[in-house]
Amino acid sequence: MSAVRPDKSKLYYPKMPATWWLRKPSYFLFMLRELSSVFIAIFLIVFLIQIYQLTRGPEAYVAFAQGLSSSGWVIFHLVALAFAIYHSITWFQSTAVVLPLRLGERAIPPGVVTALHIGAWIAISLAILILFLALRG
């Protein structure tokens, strides 16, 4: 038996203006965080286009990379990097809250969990950088 849906006209629809997220700093920061995914996606697509240049030879690849040194692209990448770092740090903060760790009877404070994540993040980032420097052609 299918569930009977309540009459649509009797449901409560909260009316939210399109500017609700401008009202509180915390709402605004939430929206900024959501926006970071757009910058990350654009970066990944540009990166993919750069890799595609390899099909046209290494020269095309290097030329494309040099093209990214124009001021517009540098500003884009600086903004994208700032968004990505903001996204990472807020992610580690929320992980610490969502997944509380316990050591025996004692709960590890969320700040420590966040710090451990940030430490792991820096270690992974350095490892990628070192691997890249060691293996690049």
Place this chain on the structure above:
Amino acid sequence: MAAFLVPIHIFIFGLAVPFGWITDSGALYRHWLVKLYLFVLISLPLYHWAHRFYFTLNDMRLGIPREPLALLCYGGAVAGTVVTAWVLLLV
């Protein structure tokens, strides 16, 4: 995923290589292990984007109809995955 890996890649490819701090011929990307890594690195955050973008635009109450928007976002991520695989197999 995106949190741990993306920032360093933005630094390397968006700033360090274009500025000439690091030279890169791209030869590394022909290795299959690197390709596998890049496939994960590029395709997974696209779904992250699709989900975020869809819900953010909904939350903003801009009055965009839901179904076409969902198709655009998630469809875009699927298309992005296919294109990523294609490009990586090509190089």
